Amino acid sequence: MSIRTSRSVSLLAGIALAGAGLGAVSGCGSQKATAGGTNVLTDRARQVAEAWDGSTAAAAWRAGYHPMGETVQLPQGGLHSPADLQAYEDQSFLLRGELPVTWPKNGQVTWATGKPLTQRVMGADESYKNLASTRVNRKPHLTVTEVKLGEMRVATSRGPATVPAWLFTLHGYATPLKQAAVIPSTPPRSPISPARDIPGLPLDRLIQIAADGRSVTVVALHGVCDDGPAVDVLETSGSIVLSASVKDRKNKGNCTKQAKLQQVTVKLKHPVDDRVLLDALTGQPVPYKGLNGISPSGS
Structure with a gap:
């Protein structure tokens, strides 16, 4: 018998929420909020794409050594x-x-x-x-x-x-x-600041880019009292911006401020190629960390 794996450990059922922006997942109410009928996360994704496309940060990213698979x-x-x-x-x-x-x-x-x-x-x-x-x-x-x-x-x-x-x-x-044995390049400074006071959550990590480049698997946060994570995608010629949020909450009794990590596979219209994979909330490239610390099921 042969065993193939990335180093991983079982994920705890829940992790306490901490840090700016994580308090949005309390499990109480929908996080897919809209403002004036326009999804604020969609607007944010457009802003991130516009800031990165053609920027010096994007050029520096493409010129560097940034592992996107197991080292x-x-x-x-x-x-x-x-x-x-x-x-x-x-x-x-x-x-x-x-x-x-x-x-x-x-x-x-x-x-x-x-x-x-x-x-x-x-x-x-x-x-x-x-x-x-x-x-x-x-x-x-x-x-x-x-x-x-x-x-x-x-x-x-x-x-x-x-x-x-x-x-x-x-x-x-x-x-x-x-x-x-080589040290990865330092990620460039983002041309856009992190978002403040808008619904949504930062992505935890990138796990995998499909062999054909037409889908990416990421780890997203969601609350214990909602219907799971949702990850929307905005594609441009120079970037792929992922916007993470949580689905509507059903009546599940008392909610606690806990979060779970779950794997989400996002299908793309075009292969990733050299486009920068970005997190809408942070405005930064989604970090690759593999399955280290994440159970294979992501539950």
């Missing part, structure tokens, strides 16, 4: 057993041998078209710490027998890229576990 790849064929999967999720690794103490300061990120990008390379020690907990000798665990610098393919905002990667040889596996 850790399991050995070919996946993990061998549920025990190994549990060890990976628990970050239970045991290092046998020495980590490399020298490596290139910078590395090249290359795409099929366009100029390569030079980015800082993280050290083997830093990379290993990202994989492994400080606690060792726990059962079950994965044993690392060798670490060396190589390369891997990563999905990015500019399409698939080849990047330097640390290759971790695991005991019992013919191919290594890979972790991207």
Whole structure:
């Protein structure tokens, strides 16, 4: 049996609301509010698209290295057993041998078209710490027998890229576990400020862009007393703006100020390509975080 996964843990049933803008999900009343018959979230999405399209921020985003897919790849064929999967999720690794103490300061990120990008390379020690907990000798665990610098393919905002990667040889596996070694570019400053005092919620994260680019899966917040999240989309030639809100509440008794995280897949009219995927409420690119900390069902 082979196990394929992104590192994930079970999601708690509810998380306390905190921070500006989250208080809107109290579960009390519809969050699809309108003003003068015009959906304020739709107006906000247009403003975000107009601010980003053709901006220096959009140009900087397209010129950078922004991972939009997993930067850790399991050995070919996946993990061998549920025990190994549990060890990976628990970050239970045991290092046998020495980590490399020298490596290139910078590395090249290359795409099929366009100029390569030079980015800082993280050290083997830093990379290993990202994989492994400080606690060792726990059962079950994965044993690392060798670490060396190589390369891997990563999905990015500019399409698939080849990047330097640390290759971790695991005991019992013919191919290594890979972790991207280059540091992502700093996101550009948004040309539009976050929205204030309008209905809606910021998106938690981007999970996946479909292979054909015609849909994206994000994690959205919703309340315990509503009918779930809704994510609307506005597409332009330069951007894709997602507006998250919650569906109308039914009579579900007393409401509490809690929120749940739920995966939502949004279909697009055209492939993502190099368009910037934006959150209407924050005015920022939707961050890619994968399934880290999110149950596969997203419930």
